[in-house]
Amino acid sequence: MEANIVETNVGARRTVPLPHAISLHRKATRLREGIIHFVLFLCSILSIFTTLGIVFVLIFETVGFFRKVSPLDFFFDTQWTPLFAEKHFGIWPLVCGTFLTSIIAMLVAMPIGIFSAVYLSEYSPDRVRRVLKPALEVLAGIPTVVYGYFALLFITPLLQKLIPPMSGFNALSPGIVMGVMILPIVSSLSEDAMYAVPQSLREGAYALGARKLHVSFLVVVPAALSGITAAFLLGVSRAIGETMIVAIAAGQQPRFTLNPLVPIETMTAYIVQVSLGDTPHGTLEYNTIFVVGMMLFVSTFALNIISHWLRRRYREAYV
Amino acid sequence: MKKAHWREWAFQAVALMAMVFTIGVLITLIVDVCMDGLLRLNWQFLTSFPSRKPAEAGILAALVGSACMIALTALFALPLGVGSAIYLEEYAPKNWLSQIIEVNIANLAGVPSIIYGLLGLEVFVRNMHMGRSLLAGGATMALLVLPMIIISSREAIRAVPPSIREASYALGATRWKTIRHQVLPLALPGILTGTILALSRAIGEAAPLITIGALTYVAFLPDSPLSPFTALPIQIFNWTSRPQKGFLTDAAAGIIVLLIVLLFMNAIAIWLRNRYQRKLY
Numbered sequence: 001m002e003a004n005i006v007e008t009n010v011g012a013r014r015t016v017p018l019p020h021a022i023s024l025h026r027k028a029t030r031l032r033e034g035i036i037h038f039v040l041f042l043c044s045i046l047s048i049f050t051t052l053g054i055v056f057v058l059i060f061e062t063v064g065f066f067r068k069v070s071p072l073d074f075f076f077d078t079q080w081t082p083l084f085a086e087k088h089f090g091i092w093p094l095v096c097g098t099f100l101t102s103i104i105a106m107l108v109a110m111p112i113g114i115f116s117a118v119y120l121s122e123y124s125p126d127r128v129r130r131v132l133k134p135a136l137e138v139l140a141g142i143p144t145v146v147y148g149y150f151a152l153l154f155i156t157p158l159l160q161k162l163i164p165p166m167s168g169f170n171a172l173s174p175g176i177v178m179g180v181m182i183l184p185i186v187s188s189l190s191e192d193a194m195y196a197v198p199q200s201l202r203e204g205a206y207a208l209g210a211r212k213l214h215v216s217f218l219v220v221v222p223a224a225l226s227g228i229t230a231a232f233l234l235g236v237s238r239a240i241g242e243t244m245i246v247a248i249a250a251g252q253q254p255r256f257t258l259n260p261l262v263p264i265e266t267m268t269a270y271i272v273q274v275s276l277g278d279t280p281h282g283t284l285e286y287n288t289i290f291v292v293g294m295m296l297f298v299s300t301f302a303l304n305i306i307s308h309w310l311r312r313r314y315r316e317a318y319v
Numbered sequence: 320m321k322k323a324h325w326r327e328w329a330f331q332a333v334a335l336m337a338m339v340f341t342i343g344v345l346i347t348l349i350v351d352v353c354m355d356g357l358l359r360l361n362w363q364f365l366t367s368f369p370s371r372k373p374a375e376a377g378i379l380a381a382l383v384g385s386a387c388m389i390a391l392t393a394l395f396a397l398p399l400g401v402g403s404a405i406y407l408e409e410y411a412p413k414n415w416l417s418q419i420i421e422v423n424i425a426n427l428a429g430v431p432s433i434i435y436g437l438l439g440l441e442v443f444v445r446n447m448h449m450g451r452s453l454l455a456g457g458a459t460m461a462l463l464v465l466p467m468i469i470i471s472s473r474e475a476i477r478a479v480p481p482s483i484r485e486a487s488y489a490l491g492a493t494r495w496k497t498i499r500h501q502v503l504p505l506a507l508p509g510i511l512t513g514t515i516l517a518l519s520r521a522i523g524e525a526a527p528l529i530t531i532g533a534l535t536y537v538a539f540l541p542d543s544p545l546s547p548f549t550a551l552p553i554q555i556f557n558w559t560s561r562p563q564k565g566f567l568t569d570a571a572a573g574i575i576v577l578l579i580v581l582l583f584m585n586a587i588a589i590w591l592r593n594r595y596q597r598k599l600y
Contacts, residue, residue, distance in 0.1 A: 149555065
């Protein structure tokens, strides 16, 4: 404390007789400031190491996998049975399962999300908005195991009454529930994009005699399209990475199909399935979860980057 | 003219219905879970260890495991996250490195949680020999919530008016003293709000913990950071995937406990946020 007074307060400087002491105090302060600066820098650089750690771990184990399995089998076989006696390592059944549940989720999340966003941004009175927005956000805060439980024990039996041949595990029910989970992201990002559309565009359209519905869908939505696309991509990325809903309600049977009524397995659910057993380090099974993780990481990373870039672009265009 | 009116009205009706549907799903979910599990929720359930018999099973080990893990997560993530936010807001020069750090944090926030589980499995469980312990779970979760804590802490720090910093500098305070005594106290409610919301997400996460190999059947309480553990969402997942009806009831009761914990944490966060908003203006 005293060092600081000497360093900073002109009045106090007079009370210290030796210039030598002043410079010593000043040096100590400078050193302390420097150390703090460095420690804070280390904190923020940790995020870079996290990314590097993820990339390195995935590459390391993926290379280990491809030492034992040919990439040709991985990309061109249509069966994925690493846990059986007769092993096949074709990634397509898992990709297919992930694709299927994600598509179903986006078919639910996209229309409802955009309609909600248009309504909230262009139509809703402030009072309605203040109730609806937090209610939508609650959906994003519910743990995914809870959604999984709901999909398996409520939505699936309900759908089975409508579509009798549907199996107890399937892609449709977790897909729908996942869509509801993703909806708040799609809706709030789309709304942000529409909010960023300048008022003058709307006024121009009104001046030409357009109705509100036309202004919303023919002016605002197209102008916000890059932001809406960003929301869509981020939603897809969430759907691909979503784990517990599909692990609980979609089954554990990797299958090369686009039929939403039969049990399938997604990439994430496969990682869960292997992790639940006690897989020793260094085995081929252990490698497989990292290869699947690599596929997940690469696809979500690409989607996130494009989405990030699109969002930056509309901000630059209008702000 | 009349036709256009009709369309306006129809759109509003459809949009409102879409949202009512969504909120309807939310309400159905909560009602469904409560109907399945509310009767199962009693003192015995809260204070018993898991069991082979659904009626004797309880949630004690999972509840304590979750609490301990979250405490460790907060212990790691809060100082690192706030430190990182302070650096990026108050120190970082505008250069390529800061740019990379910033984009990188945004990207990490979008990495699926199960990937963090794979990272934790290889780095904490295997290479650092932590085993399938509370410590490994807390460290993995800390990495998962770190981007969220950094982003919300940065917003809180940015909201502190520059005039306060300038006044502090004018009185001769150094940069760190300004941050420590002026900026942080003002930003603290915002930082805590963001941290609580991030931690409440970590409490509900099951995927990374399953990946690092947290156990699903634990009949003891953790006694050190290195002891094996289970957590609420894992216990719920385990009960949900059993065929017996009794365990599904247990799962529903577990979900109610989890939702109450989350509700409680969110209430604290909202309370903090309201207090904070009143203070600044």
